[in-house]
Amino acid sequence: MGENTDVDQIMENLLQLRCHFTWRLLFEENDIPDLEVRILEQVQFLDTKNSLGMHNLRAYVRHLKGQEDEALQSLKEAEALIQREQLGKRSLVTWGNCAWVHYHRGSLAEAQIYLDKVEKVCKESASPFRYRMECAEMDCEEGWALLKCGGKNYNRALACFAKALKKEPDNPEFNTGYAVIAYRQDFDDNYVSLEPLRKAVRLSPEDPYIKVLLALKLQDLGEQVEAEKYIEEALSSASCQSYVFRYAAKYFRRKGCIDKALHLLHKALQASPSSGYLHYQKGLCYKQKMFQLKTSRNRHPRRQDNVQELAQQAICEFQETLKLRPSFEMAYVCMAEVQAELHQYEEAEENFQKALNSNNLVAHAEQDIRFRYGRFQQIHKKSEDKAISQYLKGLKVEEKSFAWRKLLTALEKVAERRVYQNVHPVESNSLLGLVYKLKGQEMKALIFYETALRLSGEINPAF
Template identity: 40%
Template sequence: MSTVSKDSLKTSLLQLECHFTWALLKKHVSLEALEETILDHIKFLVGYEIRDYNMLSYVNHLKNSNEEALENLKKAEEAIQKRHPDEIARRSLTTWGNYAWIYYHMQRYEEAQTYVSKVENSCKKLSSTADGKIQLPEIYAEQGWALLRFGRNYFERAKNCFEKAMKSEPDNPDFNAGYATAMYRLEGDAQRYGGEVRSCLDALKQAVELNPKDTTIAALFALELQRLCRGNEGERYIEEGLQKTPDFPVFLRHAANFYRKKGEVNKAVEILKKALALTPKSVVLHHQLGLCYKFKALQLKKTRHSPQEEMANLVQLAIFHFKTAIDKKPVFFNAYRDLAITYAIGKRYEEAEEIFQKVLQRNDVDCDEKQDIYFNYAHFQQFHMKSESKAIKYYIEGLKIETNSYSRKKCSEAVETLLKQKIESGLGDATNIGTLGLIHNLNGKKQEAIECYEKAIALDPNNEEYLNALAELQLSISS
């Protein structure tokens, strides 16, 4: 194929609506873990094979297994013929787009061109516009589900995709389920890391009403009701789900989460073990089990005479499950944090330190997650290692990241409390007062910062750091 036609082929490929043009970046996922999730989905959930095989083919490609990718696209085609025999062209556009891209990457340009042409010709037939452009709601939905699979950086885009799909079909159960799931994930993120909290309750309620058989969406609705202190209402949906789909791992995971949050940790463990027996490689299930054992260890620690053997056993179980989750998904940063905290609970401080350092040295952690890790590391230094100076240092590291998250707020509150206690107890030396000035400055409280720096300079008149900081603050207020 000549360079010119190869370039024009690339231009045509970029016009296609498929996984290769949706900017799904492999740095945000663990390909092994994602592949396992999709295979489990295919095994346990009937009716979504087209979407799952398309997604799987893209994951195969990212793992440099293009032959396997082609096999999965064949399976997607078979599912289209079985489920939509009257709409084969319309339902195949994403699959054909993926075919074209995979053949292009295999340098089989003639075949890539064949699939590009198939998409273009089908779009012209299906489109009512002169340029043959087509915007199908099911393609927006497929993009939305793909984005959800790639994690928290994609939730907002996923929500927008489902909104576009619902413009054409407002009562489509699948589109509503996707929209409600995206809203639930966004709200969870806002709760955890700060940001605008948008209620997802109405979206979940609507999705449950449109498809009462979908126990996954019912479980998310139950968890949202629980968050709003309406747990008794929510539990009804969980109990119904346990009757309807007792062997569906995705539902069981949410049910276990519900009972763990309710405080019925033994029941949560029982459900998670059942789910793990069905999908032994599930990263999320291992993490959830780790959380349960960590919780049980903490509860035991609070009793006056906690039995050492039982305590060590619970800590070891939690460590095993967190380590498994990290091994399978190296970008699962919350699991690193939970593992380090568990080591600290078990007084295994060197191992806790090692894990904290390992995750803090990574440069692929999102800002709000990094703030969360700094907060937990500072907390570890303050309460386990009894090092107030290191705690202060790392609370400040969390504060220096400007993302306005819940963890940043926690860093700010913790370090202010610590410094004020030291100052009020008569340890108000220039360093502590100057550091409090820095905290106020990082939080945009300029007047309070100026007052602190003035007090610090009165105690340490030649300190250049305080003099410079004060001069800069006074200049910023006067300008």
């Protein structure tokens, strides 16, 4: 009886800790191998960032795989870092994780030792909680953990860094964390992440990683001269090179310098051959090259062979991405788009469906997939009805993103042409009415709604 009481009491205390075991980190089980690769890359290559947090996260992931001894090994590495660098309150995260791992191994006495360590620091810091500390450093640690675990955690990660910044507005690390997450969420051609990125660069002028993200944001906004300045500075830095190459490659691909992008990706892959992200970026490069070649004017048979070859290279890279990161929905979509160009319509359809059936798609991603799937139905399958259905489903996802505006434009073009050609006039006028309503042009919307009602014979003369 007494032993059960001890177990219950320890569990009650463990649940009060702020650490990876209590932060509700969300990620797919089949993404764990890729997450491990990304954690290791950050420890190895991103030398200006939170390696303590990465050792802790690695321990948590190892625990999830049932590798409790290996988890303890990662925590020993974290503890060595704490002693070497005097990390103060951040130690509580490591000690909390140690307590949890020992509990899961059945070592209750060891778990209690780490609970006592946490309690001592909480008492010394006059925390109102016995095993919990509310402070900016802990908010920051939680923010990094959430950020590393992917898109489902981004809103909470942003809130953690915002909370830390309220206490220390000019802390370089807190600003970097906030800026990175703001950039990851800023999928639009707007300015949301621009100022956070500028401030982070100002506070951490030696950090090339944050500079390359600022360059990408400036590129989004058409500020090419300033973007080039930051890309050059980032690439000339000796630190974080392998990590910087992946984002610099994205910059050059979007600029149209695909061979330069591929060169950087090749170098990055030598250091990180198991990176799903790098294989995805390579796939995008081959895909873009394929489309450039396909649309170039002077086509001849040799070029057609090249198109096929580039398409196959792109598909291979996307397949490799999905081996490493099975729930990366945009890899399915991009592969489907390449397959559509090769007239492999069944395979393309299957991959679009896999992307649409992903668990917990974030709003802007679903909108983008609906838009691309709609284009596939309209252009390749010649089914405007199915395309319209996809555009409407995407528009129902109420987030005014860049993809939402693309959906609206695509629907408008189809509806306008149908009205002009008198195809399904009632439905087409209604669709155009909806388009103008969503654009906020109420008077124009009413004209098309009234036309639809009149054509259907249902208009009320008093309307």
